[in-house]
Amino acid sequence: IMATSEFIGNWKETAVSYTTRDLLLYAAGIGCSDLTYTFEKSTDFACFPSYPFVLEFKGDASDVVDFPSPAMLN
Numbered sequence: 001i002m003a004t005s006e007f008i009g010n011w012k013e014t015a016v017s018y019t020t021r022d023l024l025l026y027a028a029g030i031g032c033s034d035l036t037y038t039f040e041k042s043t044d045f046a047c048f049p050s051y052p053f054v055l056e057f058k059g060d061a062s063d064v065v066d067f068p069s070p071a072m073l074n
Contacts (some may be wrong), residue, residue, distance in 0.1 A: 016055040
């Protein structure tokens, strides 16, 4: 088992960015129907809670990326 200090020391920073379109496509892609995540004009619009986990795959690209993405290879 890895000690907490060893685990924290192994994180790498990755530049990421996202748009409202990215949030909407993700929510639709996972089958979400809650307007909080699928309607950008909703008063409580938000990103789906698991979306941040995919940001490392996307990186800061504004278009479709290959797998593995360049952000994953850094």
